[in-house]
Amino acid sequence: MRDDDGSGTARGTLAGKVCVITGAAxxxxxxxxxxFAREGARLVLTDRDAGALAEVVARLAGEGFGTVAVTGDVSDPGDARAMIAAAVDQYGRLDVLVANAGIIPLLDITEADADDWDEVMAIDGRGMFLTCKYAIEAMEPNGGGAIVCLSSISGLAGQRGQSTYGPAKFVATGLTMHLAVEWASRGIRVNAVAPGTVRTDRVRRLPQEPGGPEYLAAIERMHPMGRIGEPAEVAAAIRFLACDEASFITGAVLPVDGGYLAQ
Ligand SMILES: NC(=O)c1ccc[n+]([C@@H]2O[C@H](COP(=O)([O-])OP(=O)(O)OC[C@H]3O[C@@H](n4cnc5c(N)ncnc54)[C@H](O)[C@@H]3O)[C@@H](O)[C@H]2O)c1
Structure with a gap:
């Protein structure tokens, strides 16, 4: 692997750490x-989108990074358990979980129905709970580990049109803080990042949609930096919280939001 300098010593801030990332496609x-691959992590990448996950795995392999892929749904206990088990089976341990998989439905309460609520709570809420649960069970015998959950600005403050997603992200914030306290004395750190709007596929399509450019411009203006974030900027914060540089940080929910929450 490229993270090995030929001396057998892996390099990078996550060198040798066994990491599971959900929603990695x-x-x-x-x-x-x-x-994480560039930082020397040994990776288990998971997602419910098998095709896109295979593309990510192939691209990383082309760059010299071997990874293990697990297709599954985080809201299914069997699938969530299998994602964590893959790390232990392949590498003998688990050091880091990035509980990232999620959906982002934007509905006000008159648009949303009970099924909308159940779906986002099942994936963003229950799925995060399940992957954290199985990760902690795998980390404890090895004396510790680190979890980074994906909360959001919507998990720390109210927004319009987020009657189901926003509360689900408050679950991420709450799970982070409660698990941090529950596991601090046993060497497991639990933190979260709270991104503002980030340029992912959904946002990239906006300029081509009717009203999309205006909507995007309005969102950009809501962030004091006058722009939205890039996925790599969120990944950088996740890396920091996951690695040993953050050894005295637990229970933190770190905004990565261009100043949004500081207003
Ligand atoms: N994009 C943003 O602006 C933003 C802002 C704040 C927080 N977040 C959070 O970041 C996380 C990632 O979001 P993103 O914007 O990268 O979204 P994305 O849609 O680009 O990626 C999410 C990934 O999760 C996968 N996934 C969805 N449901 C799943 C399930 N049940 N089981 C397994 N995999 C599943 C998807 O297939 C996809 O690969 C989410 O938790 C989201 O709430 C995103």
Whole structure:
């Protein structure tokens, strides 16, 4: 692998760390997989989109980074358990979980129905709970580890049109803080990042949609920096919280938002 300098010593801030990333086929998860690979991590990449996941795995392989891929749905206990088990089976341990998989439905409460609520709570809420649960069970015997959850500005403050997604992201914030306290004395750090709007596939399509350019411009103006974020900028914050540089940080929810929450 490219993270090996030929002396047998892996280099990088995540050198040798066994990391599971959920939702690694697109967006922030994909950018995190690329950064973690360059930082020397041993990776298990998971997603429910098998085709896109295979493309990410193939691209990383082409750059000299071997990874393990697991297709599954984080809201399914069997699938979530299999994602974590793959790390232990392949590498003998788990050091880091990035609980990233999620959906982002934008609905006000008159548009949303009970099924919308259940779907986002199942994936963004229950899926994060399940992957954290199985990760902690795998980390504890090895004396510790680090979890980084994907919260959002929507998990720390109210937004319009986010009657189901916003509360699900408050679950991410709450899970982070409660698990951090529950596991601090046993060497497991649990933190979150809270991104503002990030240029993922959905946002990239906006300029081609009716009203999209105006909508995007309005979102950009809401961020004090006058722009939205890039997936790599969120990945950089996730890397920091995941690696040993953040050894005294737990229970933190780090905004990566161009100043949005400081207003
Ligand atoms: N994009 C943003 O502006 C933004 C802002 C704040 C927080 N976030 C959070 O970041 C995380 C990643 O979002 P993104 O913008 O990169 O989205 P994305 O849609 O680009 O990527 C999400 C990935 O998760 C996968 N996924 C969805 N449901 C799944 C499930 N049930 N099981 C397994 N995989 C599943 C998708 O297939 C996809 O590959 C989410 O938790 C989201 O809430 C995103």
């Amino acid at each position: 697109h967006g922030i998860g994909e950018a995190t997989a690329e950064l």
